[in-house]
Amino acid sequence: MINVHNLVKVFGVKRAVDGISFSVERGEVLGFLGPNGAGKSTSMRMITGFIPPTSGTATVGGFDVVEQGIEARRLIGYLPENAPAYTDMTVYGFLNFCAEIRGLRGDAKKKAVNRVVEMCFLESVIHQSVETLSKGYRHRTCFAQSIIHDPEVLILDEPTDGLDPNQKHEVRTLIRRMGEKKAIVFSTHILEEVDAVCSRAIIIDRGKIVANGTPAELRRKSDWAGAVTARFGNVSNGVVKQKLAQLPVAKKVVVLEEKPSTVTVRVYPKSPGAEVAWTIANLSHTEKWTLEELHTEEGRLDEVFRSITMPDTAANDKKSASSEEKTSD
Amino acid sequence: MNSWTNIKTITKRELGAYFSAPLAFVFIVIFLLLCGFFTFFVGGFFELRQASLVRPFFTWLPWFYLFLVPAVGMRLWAEERRVGTIELLLTMPITSWQAILGKFLASWLFLLLALVLTFPVVLTVNYLGRPDNGVIFCGYVGSWLLAGSYLAISCITSAMTRNQVVSFIISVVICLFLILAGFPPVIRFLQSWASPHVVDAIASISVITHFDGFQKGVLDSRDLIFFISVIVFSLFTTSVILRGHRAG
Numbered sequence: 001m002i003n004v005h006n007l008v009k010v011f012g013v014k015r016a017v018d019g020i021s022f023s024v025e026r027g028e029v030l031g032f033l034g035p036n037g038a039g040k041s042t043s044m045r046m047i048t049g050f051i052p053p054t055s056g057t058a059t060v061g062g063f064d065v066v067e068q069g070i071e072a073r074r075l076i077g078y079l080p081e082n083a084p085a086y087t088d089m090t091v092y093g094f095l096n097f098c099a100e101i102r103g104l105r106g107d108a109k110k111k112a113v114n115r116v117v118e119m120c121f122l123e124s125v126i127h128q129s130v131e132t133l134s135k136g137y138r139h140r141t142c143f144a145q146s147i148i149h150d151p152e153v154l155i156l157d158e159p160t161d162g163l164d165p166n167q168k169h170e171v172r173t174l175i176r177r178m179g180e181k182k183a184i185v186f187s188t189h190i191l192e193e194v195d196a197v198c199s200r201a202i203i204i205d206r207g208k209i210v211a212n213g214t215p216a217e218l219r220r221k222s223d224w225a226g227a228v229t230a231r232f233g234n235v236s237n238g239v240v241k242q243k244l245a246q247l248p249v250a251k252k253v254v255v256l257e258e259k260p261s262t263v264t265v266r267v268y269p270k271s272p273g274a275e276v277a278w279t280i281a282n283l284s285h286t287e288k289w290t291l292e293e294l295h296t297e298e299g300r301l302d303e304v305f306r307s308i309t310m311p312d313t314a315a316n317d318k319k320s321a322s323s324e325e326k327t328s329d
Numbered sequence: 330m331n332s333w334t335n336i337k338t339i340t341k342r343e344l345g346a347y348f349s350a351p352l353a354f355v356f357i358v359i360f361l362l363l364c365g366f367f368t369f370f371v372g373g374f375f376e377l378r379q380a381s382l383v384r385p386f387f388t389w390l391p392w393f394y395l396f397l398v399p400a401v402g403m404r405l406w407a408e409e410r411r412v413g414t415i416e417l418l419l420t421m422p423i424t425s426w427q428a429i430l431g432k433f434l435a436s437w438l439f440l441l442l443a444l445v446l447t448f449p450v451v452l453t454v455n456y457l458g459r460p461d462n463g464v465i466f467c468g469y470v471g472s473w474l475l476a477g478s479y480l481a482i483s484c485i486t487s488a489m490t491r492n493q494v495v496s497f498i499i500s501v502v503i504c505l506f507l508i509l510a511g512f513p514p515v516i517r518f519l520q521s522w523a524s525p526h527v528v529d530a531i532a533s534i535s536v537i538t539h540f541d542g543f544q545k546g547v548l549d550s551r552d553l554i555f556f557i558s559v560i561v562f563s564l565f566t567t568s569v570i571l572r573g574h575r576a577g
Contacts, residue, residue, distance in 0.1 A: 048420040051575045074422040084413035088346045100338045101421050103331075129349075145417070 001026050001075075001153050001183035002047065007056035009042050009207075016042045018207030019056065024200075026152070029179035031198035031215075032187035035309050039207040040187040041081050044157050047185070048078045060153055074102075077151035081158055083142035087131040091122055091141050094130055095148060102149040116144040119174065135162045143171065147178070154178065156186035160193060172197050191301040205309040215301065222304045227297045228276040229256070231264045233290035240265060243283060249276050262292065335423045339431025340438070343405075347439050356401065360443045363393050368450055380458025386450055387468045387544045391508050391537060394472075394479050399500040401440060402483025403493040405432050406571070411491045419575070429567055433484055433560075440476040444469065464546030471543020474556035475536055479504050481563030488570040504536075511535025 002024040009017040017039040024030045032040050045051045047058050049065045049072060058065045063072035086094055095116065099109045117123060120140040125133060130141060139162060146154060159175065160168045175184060176197050188194070194201045194215050201218055203211040211218055232240055237258050244253045250267045257264040269276045277296050284291040347353040364386065368374050372385030409415040418428055454460045479500070486500040487493075509515050511532045519528045532538050536559075539552040 045416070050416050050420050070422045070424065073420055076420070078417075078420045080413060080416040080420075082413055084417055086342070086346070086414055087412060088349045089342075093345065097338065097342045098421075101335060101423060103422070142417075 001061055002185065003057075003059045004043075004047065005057050007043065007046055007058055008054045009039070009046060009051065010054045015207050017046070017053075020204065020207070020209050021056075022202060022209065022212065024153075024183045024185055026183050027180060027199075029175060029184045029186070029197055029199050031194045031201040032185060032204065033189065033191070033194065033201055033305065034187075034204040035189070038204050038309070040204060041157055043204070044078075044155050044185065044187060048076055048155050049073050050080075074149075075152050077146035077149065077154045079143050079146040079154075079156045079159055081161075083139040085130045085138055085142050085145070088129070090127050090129050091117075091133070091137075092126045094141060095144060098145045099148050104149065112148050112150070116148050119147070120144040121170070136164060136167050139163060140167070140171075152182055154182055154184045154186075156184065158188060159186055160188065160190065168193075191305060194301060203305060203308055210308050211304070218304050219298055219301055222300055222307075226269045226276065228267045228269075228280060229264065229293070229295055229297060230267070230280050230284075230291065231257075231262055231293040232284065233262045233292050235263060235287075235289045237263050240289070243287065244280070247276075247279055247283065249279050264293075266297075332424070332427055335427045336431040336434065339418075339423075339428055340435040343432050343435030344439060347435070353439065356397065357443050357446060360393065360397055361446055364389070364447050364450070367393075374450075374454075380454055380460035382450060382454055382460065382465050382468060383544045386447075387472065387540075390472050391475060391540060394476050395501060395504050395508060398440065398476055398479035399483045399486070399497045399504065401436050402480045402500065403487055403496040405436060405484055406488040406567070407491055407493045407496045410488075410574075419571075425568055425571055429484070429564055429571070433481065433564060436480050437473075437477050440480065441473055444472055444476070461546065464544075467546045467548055468544050470548070471540050471552070471556075474543075474553070474560075475540050478507075478536060478556050478559040478563070481560040481567075482507075484567045485563050485570065488567045488574075507534070507536045509535070511537035511539075 004023065005021050006019050007017055007021070008015065008019050020039075020043060022030070032043070034040050042051070046053045047060065047065060049069045052066055060072040061075045063069075063075070065072045086097070089097065092113070095113045096109065099112050104112050117126060120143055122137070122140060122144060125137050125141075130138060133141065139159075143156075143159060146156070154175075156175070160171050163171060172193060175186060178184065179197070179199070186197070198215055200212070200214055202209055203218070211221070237255060240263050241253055241255060244250055244265060244267055247267070249270055251270040252268045254266045254268075255263065256266055267276055267280065277294055281291065281294060283289075367389045368382075368385045372389065374385040377384060406415070409418060419425060451462075451465055454465075455462070482503050483496065483500040486496040486503070489499070490496050512535070516528060516532055519531060523531075536556075539555045542549045542552045
């Protein structure tokens, strides 16, 4: 449904978006991740036709967003950043206006407005002026506007920004449900959202796509992926560390916690897919250690995010982590 | 046909926006009070003992409009940009021309309403004497076109900034220039040192020069074309400015 090819936007001397390409099909929810100022909003504004690209093309449903802008925009529902809405109107008036400008009339308009009011839980504020709404309600009003014509493509710029946890949950559920039939792109910098909602995620940094894959694939890029955390009882730290480091599957062993009676260690695998947990379990059996806890880490998105978007800082973090390791010896 | 319905939808929304706030009523009341006061007291409507509205009524309109029209037009785009709704509006399946025209028409109709509400002076003059109602009608048409020109200029200044006050001030300055270029005292001053061609050229860009004809009941196509071209040119400039913002 959405095809973006080599999209570039230059503001003055700054390349806000620097040649990004991706595509989203119906039934996909694409998460757009990146630090602030990475070019997420600019990309979305180009796809929705608000700002023209410096070069490159974007098509929605086969329509070029510049050449056939009206046809393309008809297919798109868009929630801009900060969820703007006409403050001088009531919620009902605003939704009516949006339905009308989307070409809905009479019964169809009434039905569409009622549908989104129900979906976005706006019944209680429907005759209130937008100006007097709390942030959560205003956000949902603007969200309601974006789905009023039941669009095939949804572009949502930080749809959960400024909502309380319950509202966040509602919006995520809504996005996931709609994602079954639509092509959805949404930007966020909350990583848990990616797991909760996305079928695929793109990490964008300084205008470029630096990672593209399912949340699970991204997580596997983490150093943590496949690492095993184990807690042993009735054994001394030195012995555990020495024995574990000798295992052929272990790349590195870090002592996380050391109490008089227990030791918690994390073992990083040499290669992905190494059966670290199984090997440790065997070892503790032969050494007659008491194994109190054993689990495999899945890898953490926030760590992947940091190491990709801030390579220098992440490297420093690792250095300081390894120096801590030494002191714990 | 479809584009016309889009324009109508936007016009309807904008008109609604005017009347959702008390500002519209305040504006109309101030306008009518000014008109009444200047016509009957300053303009000397009764003392003139003429069944005409030219001297006591229409002469003042360019000056009232100088402040009132920019006040009406200042929020058109500045507010959209400040609140961010411009992003919503221009990503709807409409062209920016439809948005520009829809907004302009809404304000222009609002100004028409204010103008029509001055009908009591027409009734008064008809009650007291036998005026040429054709001339009066012509004066009204001219006034509306004049208001439209000022309004289109306010559209430009409103599109230039997020700040309504800045928009107001700049458009007042531009409109003042358009008045003064044809204001008799200024013309007399120019005649004292400039060649007649230069004076004519300067006077011909003034709204006063072209408004004069309408006041006298002369529907000159040149005056009509002048006002319409000011409006079209200003709205075109507005579209260029809006595109410029988006292109970054």
